[in-house]
Amino acid sequence: MLPPYDASANGTEKVLGLKQRGAVGLAAVALGTAIALALLQQQLLRQRPSLNSNSDLSFLRRSARFDPDPQRRREARLILVGQVVDSASQLQLLRGQGWGNPRQETLLAPISLKLEALAQAQLGQTEAAKKSWQYLFRQFPAAPPSADALYALSKPVELFKQFPAHPAALAAAVKWHQQKGGSEAGLHLARYGKRWPGAGAAMAAACKQSKQPVSAENKQLLAAGLVAQGDLAAANRCLGDKKTKLQEQVEPLSATSKAWQITRELLVKRQWAKAYNFLAQANPDKQSAPIAARSRFWMGLCAWQQGQKAEARAIWQNQLQQYPYGYYAWRASVRLGVTAPAPAQAAKSAGLLPAPLAKLESLGLHAEAWEHWRTWRLGQSAQTAADLWREGQLRLSVGDSWLGLAQLDSAALAGVASNKEQQSLLEKQRHPLSFSAELGAAARKAGIEPLLLQGVARQESRLNTTVRSPAGAVGLLQLMPATAQELAGVKLTDMELEKASLNSQLGGRYLKQMLVESKGNIFLAVASYNAGxxxxxxxxxxxxxxxxxxxxxxxxxxxxxxxxKSVLGGKFSYEQLSRLK
Structure with a gap:
């Protein structure tokens, strides 16, 4: 017999079942909500703006303290270290930032430790700095910042062996030469840093060693280093009886240079048809953009001179579309009577830099990026167009505009930029507005175009205030002391002429004189500035x-x-770049 039906018991079971199912449902809802919130949080974290040296200061400070990602906290702190002046504030930002797995490739940890040690040394905390250097080398012995640790710990032999091309090793080599003499320092600098300040004296001394004379092969090495220093006389003394061979060394013309030499001869003779055919056979479509611009411009002018004006216009229009920068873009736009097309927006990043170096550059750690580059390449000179671009921009970042701009110019001629966005980026890097305040003020006072004076300064000194020519010209606009004295009305020292503001004022005044004497002809005025x-x-x-x-x-x-062509092309490129937002 079945037990009697108990309504209350059955109701309780139902209520309990509903409660259990409700709890499970609530738990599922809560879990789903938590997952959704976690995913939303991850999405929001991914959408945070990247940290770089241009980030808002208040945003950097918040990120340094409160960002949930310790890596981003460290990045923010490293950026801030480069933006604060006093070492005490730097040290506060850097404490505890040297974390990282020594067995894995680590980029920022050793840099943090290095900067911490430097801040401690600056504050007079000698013992603390020593311990920081020791810890850095112990934890990250293969990282480039450890070269600075070896230098600070006075271990030059280990430094030369492990980081031969690092700037710390080159500085140690100069110091070694000054304190101990011998040939070791000079030979090391000839191999890994022949252009390093002070290397010339060390290499020349190594050539003259009598106790342990260097071999003929090493003398060739030292002589090449002295040539790189611009001291041909010392190089010849080093080689002795082989000096005539050194004096007669001439770099052979490239195929492109030979072709232009032939073209120029035909143009000067006004053999328009022959010049046109010769340029067409070279096929501008296969040339780098700057070389193709030259070919197309002259093809257009040859066609124009033969009465084929429609063809000339079509060639020049195509030229401007392909490469809207430089001397030949300016002349094509003048010939067409049009404004050159606005250039494409510059690529946001260099693209060609290896990711670690791009990261350091974005954080404002320019010296660190340069030291990593030199260390990884063992001081090897840049040869390919891509490496010239990489090294050129890294040199500019650390203030070496003399070699940096030369390398970027070579990269541009070789056609390293593969699209219009890269063209704009490279042109922007090739035409920095260094000293624009001084040059602009001087130009306005003299009554000339500021970007013309900027173009002259770029060509004269590559925007370097301390460069001096073999003839004795000094400073940003390469003024001869006698000319400067005539312009200023008083005798000036070379040190005074190295000041950007004074050099700009005198150079602007001199260029104005050339324009007046040339009756406003810009070609003749610029030629006069250079040749007299x-x-x-x-x-x-x-x-x-x-x-x-x-x-x-x-x-x-x-x-x-x-x-x-360089000055007037530079002026036009500056004008084009000013149109970029």
Whole structure:
């Protein structure tokens, strides 16, 4: 017999079942909500703006303290270290940031430890700094910042062996030469840092060693290093009886240079049809953008001179679309009577830099990026167009505009930029507005275009205030002391002429004089600035007014021919870059 039906018991079971199912449902809802919130949090974290040296200061400070990602906290602190002046604040930011697995490749941990040790040393905390250097080398012995640790701990032998091309090793080599003499330091610098300040004296001394004379092979090495220093006389003394071979060394012309030499001869003779055919056979479509711009411009001018004006216009329009920068873009736009097309927006990042170096650059750690580059390449000179671009921009970041701009120019001529965005980025890097305040003020005072003076300064000194020419010209606009004295009305020292503001004022005044004497002809004025008004004035003829581009090619001084095109092309490129937002 079945037990009697108990309504209350059955109801309790139902209620309990509902409660259990409800609890499970609530738990599932809670779990789903938690997962959704976690996913939302991860999405929001991923959407945070990246940290870089241009980030808002208040955002960097918040990130340094409160960001949930310890890596981002460290990045923010490293950026802030470069933006604060006093060492005590730097040390506070850097404490506890040297974490990382020594067995794995670590980029920022050893840099943090290095900067901490430097801040301690600056504050006079000698013993603490020593311990920090020791800890850095012990934890990260293969990381480039450990080279600085070896230098600080006075271990030059280990430094030369482990980090031979690191700037710390090159500085240690100069110090070694000054304190101990011998040939070791000079040979090390000839192999890994022949352009390093102080390397010239060490290499010259190594050549003259009598106790342990260097081999003939090493003398060749030292002589090459002295040539890189610009001391041909010392290089010849080093080689002794082989000096005539050194003096006769001439770099052979490239195929592109030979082709342009032939083209120029045809143009100067006004053999328009032959020049056009020769340029067409070279196929501009296969040339780098700057070389193709030159070919297309002259093909257009050759067509124009033969009465084929529609073809000339089509060639120039195509040229401007392909490469809207430089001297030939300016001349094509003048010939067409149009404004050159606005250039494409510059790529946001260099692209060609290895990821670790791009990271350091973005954080404002420019010296660290340069030291890593030199260490990884063992001081090997950049040869490929890509490496020239990489090294050029790294040199600019650490203030070496002399070699940096030269390398970027070479990279551009080789066609390293593969698209228009990269073209704009490279042109922007090649035309920095260094000293624009001083140059702009001087230009306005003299009544000339600021970007013209900027272009002159870029060509004269590569925007370097301390460079001096073999002839004795000094400073940003490479003024001869006698010319500067005439312009200023008083005798000036070379140190005074190295000041950007004074050099800019005198250079602007001199360029204005050249413009006045040239009756406003910018070609003749720029040529006069380089070759002198007497020489340039003797070159005037009808071609200057009728075909100024051809007049430039008839200038008898090769240096002045290149100079005029570089200055005026630079001015135009600066104007184009000013259109980029």
């Amino acid at each position: 008004p007497g020489a340039a004035g003797s070159w005037q003829n009808e071609t200057l007014q009728q075909i100024p581009e051809l007049w430039v090619e008839t200038i008898p001084y090769p240096e002045t021919r290149i100079y005029v």
